[in-house]
Amino acid sequence: MNKKVKLELIGLDGNAFALMGAFQKQARREGWTADEIKVVIDECTKGDYDHLLSTLIYYCESEDNFDDLDYDWYDNDVDDDEWGV
Numbered sequence: 001m002n003k004k005v006k007l008e009l010i011g012l013d014g015n016a017f018a019l020m021g022a023f024q025k026q027a028r029r030e031g032w033t034a035d036e037i038k039v040v041i042d043e044c045t046k047g048d049y050d051h052l053l054s055t056l057i058y059y060c061e062s063e064d065n066f067d068d069l070d071y072d073w074y075d076n077d078v079d080d081d082e083w084g085v
Contacts, residue, residue, distance in 0.1 A: 001036065003059070004059055004060060004061040005026045005032070005061065006060075006061050007061070007062060008060075009053075009062060016049060020041055020044055020056075023041075023059070024037055027040070040056075
C-alpha cells in the first residue's frame with residue numbers, strides 16, 4: 001500500500017498508543033478504510049517502539065519525516081520485504 005496520511009509526527013505525544021491514535025484519526029479524516037488502517041496498526045505492533053515509529057514515518061507525509069535525507073552514512077542491510085511494505 002502506497003497511501004500516506006498528512007500527519008506531522010514531530011511534536012506529538014511520544015506514547016505508542018497516542019501516536020497510533022493520531023494516525024488512525026487522521027487516516028479516517030482522509031477517507032482510509034478500516035482495513036487499510038488495520039494494516040498499518042498491525043504492522044506497528046509487530047515489533048518494538050523503533051519499529052512502530054519507522055512504520056508510522058513510512059505511512060505519514062511530512063516535511064520533518066526525513067524522507068529526503070541522504071542515507072549514505074547508514075549501512076542498510078534490511079530488506080524492505082522484511083518490513084512488509
